[in-house]
Amino acid sequence: MGASDRHLDVESAKQLERREPEAVRYFAEHLSRPCETCEAFLARDEAEPDGFPGLDALADEALVAASGRPVREDAVGWARVRRKLGAPQRVWLTGGLGAVAAAVLLALLVRPGTGGPGSVEPPSQRIKGTAPLALELTAAAQMPGGEVRAVSEDAVLPPEAVVVLRYHASESADALLVREAPGVPPQVLGRHVLTPGTHDLRDGEDLAGVSLEDERGPVTLVLVAWPQGEQESPALEAVRVSGQVPPDAAQARLRLRVESGHAAP
Amino acid sequence: MTEQELADCIRRAARGEQAACGQLYQRFHGAVRRVAQGSGVLGTAEVEDAVQETFVRAFRELPRLQHPRAFSGWLLTIARHHAYALSRGVKARARVEEDLARELDTTAPALPPSLTLERRVAVVRQLIEGLPEGPEKETARLFYLEGELSAREIADRLGLGKSAVTMRLERFRARVKRELLARLLAAEVG
Numbered sequence: 001m002g003a004s005d006r007h008l009d010v011e012s013a014k015q016l017e018r019r020e021p022e023a024v025r026y027f028a029e030h031l032s033r034p035c036e037t038c039e040a041f042l043a044r045d046e047a048e049p050d051g052f053p054g055l056d057a058l059a060d061e062a063l064v065a066a067s068g069r070p071v072r073e074d075a076v077g078w079a080r081v082r083r084k085l086g087a088p089q090r091v092w093l094t095g096g097l098g099a100v101a102a103a104v105l106l107a108l109l110v111r112p113g114t115g116g117p118g119s120v121e122p123p124s125q126r127i128k129g130t131a132p133l134a135l136e137l138t139a140a141a142q143m144p145g146g147e148v149r150a151v152s153e154d155a156v157l158p159p160e161a162v163v164v165l166r167y168h169a170s171e172s173a174d175a176l177l178v179r180e181a182p183g184v185p186p187q188v189l190g191r192h193v194l195t196p197g198t199h200d201l202r203d204g205e206d207l208a209g210v211s212l213e214d215e216r217g218p219v220t221l222v223l224v225a226w227p228q229g230e231q232e233s234p235a236l237e238a239v240r241v242s243g244q245v246p247p248d249a250a251q252a253r254l255r256l257r258v259e260s261g262h263a264a265p
Numbered sequence: 266m267t268e269q270e271l272a273d274c275i276r277r278a279a280r281g282e283q284a285a286c287g288q289l290y291q292r293f294h295g296a297v298r299r300v301a302q303g304s305g306v307l308g309t310a311e312v313e314d315a316v317q318e319t320f321v322r323a324f325r326e327l328p329r330l331q332h333p334r335a336f337s338g339w340l341l342t343i344a345r346h347h348a349y350a351l352s353r354g355v356k357a358r359a360r361v362e363e364d365l366a367r368e369l370d371t372t373a374p375a376l377p378p379s380l381t382l383e384r385r386v387a388v389v390r391q392l393i394e395g396l397p398e399g400p401e402k403e404t405a406r407l408f409y410l411e412g413e414l415s416a417r418e419i420a421d422r423l424g425l426g427k428s429a430v431t432m433r434l435e436r437f438r439a440r441v442k443r444e445l446l447a448r449l450l451a452a453e454v455g
Contacts, residue, residue: 019453028450031443042446043439055449057338058376059441060345062385064296066393067412071295077313078290081320082283190283203287 079209
């Protein structure tokens, strides 16, 4: 084979890795034109020359950007990723908020909710002269086939389902979403700010979906909320220091059961 | 999101901030999914598995990333390896894990002006435009320019085998790599 008809192969890839000037010059010119032989080599899984790590990534970045198609929000996928990362209260909640979460969990353990699915546990105390925070929780589930269905009380869902929550709050509130299941400590799934009215529960701009992957049996989602405003800082501090849910906290609970093979709520 | 905002978001995600991870997921899940959808072997559920495994691994290893500018390519490299692993047997999956550990580039080497993302996208479009009319061009156009159908769906639409579509996409991707490698080498020659 003459010098003028060389193609990419294992040997020339090594030459390029060593940045041999002659090889670099030759292939800079040779590869500027279509070459089926070199492209066949580059199509091999192990073809990326070590001297040019990231060539695949450079190509993939360009290929996926070529359509310019806007990306749709994927609340379901994000919920599953968050779930797979495991123990979100340890991974995500750090510093003061982690302490808040742990304290709320403790309070939930010693003061389990008594209401039924979607019900509101009445506040044990209330700032004088104010009306109680009213809180309701409803849910829909995205099923394995992609359809979205309303979730009824004590619904039986498959582990592939993702639950999307909707709340009604009578006023602005700080809230924690907590997962309870028998035999395991409650798990804080996220901190949220509730606004008055009926809204989807969101993490920032994203829907706060709850993946049921790896769940088996009963699981309860609890939205614990207390009013925002002047009491916010003292309430958070009280939770952090004393391990008590703010006295004017409201809880809305949604009981579910996760069983394989169930395709409908 | 500007480049600076993206860099801030990546740094916050590396510290474990959930909201930042969520923003990265929403910004990049489409690109990761397209990489996985390029394999006609993978069904819808497997593609979603590849997407989730990619982000789980990326978020766990994000503190290793040395420069935010490397994030996109780094993430897509993880995606490509996971998609490949899902389409192969157990032995191949183990090898992919080893390869991935070795190949992941956490740095961001300076790129010549001829390889900015904008210029690379232009390369992709020009190469598709330059293909002769026929099934190869139609496959590349549907997958990379329209950007909605998976390789499997394209196979159904064109009445082709899944492996034929995968092979055409791989061939086109290799053509893009050849052009980009030529530019990298040309930049070194000066």
